[in-house]
Amino acid sequence: MRLPIGCAVRELTTHKDPRGDLTEIFRDEWESGIEPVQWNFVRSQPNVLRGVHVHVVHSDYLVCLDGTLVLGLADVRPESPTHGMSTTVTLKGSKMQAALIPPGVAHGFHFPEPSTLCYSVSHYWNTVDEIGCRWDDPALGFDWQVREPALSPRDTTAGTAAEMTRQYLAVREQLRAGRD
C-alpha cells in the first residue's frame, strides 16, 4: 500500500477465545510515531463523513473498533517527496489496524455503516490547528464513492482545498516564527 510519507498502517493482533477477544491497540514501545496525550472515542451514524481536515501541529493515531472507516489521505506538504499523493484506506473493526496521520496530511473519515473509532492525538486540541476544506473538492483526488454524506455545519461550509493549503502554510509559518 502506497501512503503519503509519514503515514503508516499497522496490523493489530486480535487474540480470540470463547469469551470474546482482546487486541493491543497501542504500546509505548512500538515505533508508532506518536506519544499520545489524549484518547478519544467516537461513534458515527451510517454515511457520516468527518473532514476534510489538516493539522499543523498534531498527529492522529486511530483504530476502527467496529464497523468500517474509509480514510482519505492527501499530502499537502509542499516539501514532501509524496506531495500531492492522495489515497483512501479502508479500516474495519473485524480486522483491526492502526493508522498514523502526521501533520500536513489532510484527512477525511467516511463511515458507510454504524461505526466506532478510538483515536489518540499527540497534542491537545487547539482551534488554530483545525484547518479544513470541502470533502468533495476534486483537487483532493479522493475517490470517495459516496453521495450526500452527513456532515457537520463546519465541514459543510468549508472552503476549497487550495484555501486549506494556503491556511495550513500560513499557520505553519506563524508557529515557526513564534518559536524563533
Add this chain to the structure above:
Amino acid sequence: MRLPIGCAVRELTTHKDPRGDLTEIFRDEWESGIEPVQWNFVRSQPNVLRGVHVHVVHSDYLVCLDGTLVLGLADVRPESPTHGMSTTVTLKGSKMQAALIPPGVAHGFHFPEPSTLCYSVSHYWNTVDEIGCRWDDPALGFDWQVREPALSPRDTTAGTAAEMTRQYLAVREQLRAGRD
C-alpha cells in the same frame, strides 16, 4: 459511592450531534492516577466473567464503550484503611465513566450483555503480576447476582481468595526485596 482507597470512577463527557458522538476517555493532564504504557480493546460475549485478578505492580484504567460492565472491587492490601472493603460498580457504554484500579485491589469484570471495553495499564503485562482466585469465593464479599458465567480455563481453576492474598503479599515482598 464508597470505593477502596486509590480506586476512582470519573464521569466522562459525551458530546453528541446528528453525526454521532465523541467522548474524551483519557487526557494526560487529568489527575487520573495512571501514566498508560499500553491500551487494549476487549470484546466480551454475554455472561462472560473475567477475573478475579489482583496485581502487585500495575494499575488498570478502564472504560466500558458499549454494553455493561459490572466491576467487582475488593481491597486485599493489609495496610489499607479500606482493607477488606468490597463493592460492585456498574459501568455502561450509554453513559461512559472511567474506573481506576490500583495494585492490591482485586477485581473481576462481569458482562451481562455483549460489551466492549477499552483499558490502559501502567506497566507492560508480566506473568508474575497476574494473580487470581475464584470469582465466587464468598470471602471476596461480591454480590455478583450471576449464575454460571463463562470463564477462561485459568479463572475456572483458580484457588481461594486467601491463597490469592498470600501470593499477592509474597510477590510484593519479593519485588520490594529486589529493589533494595
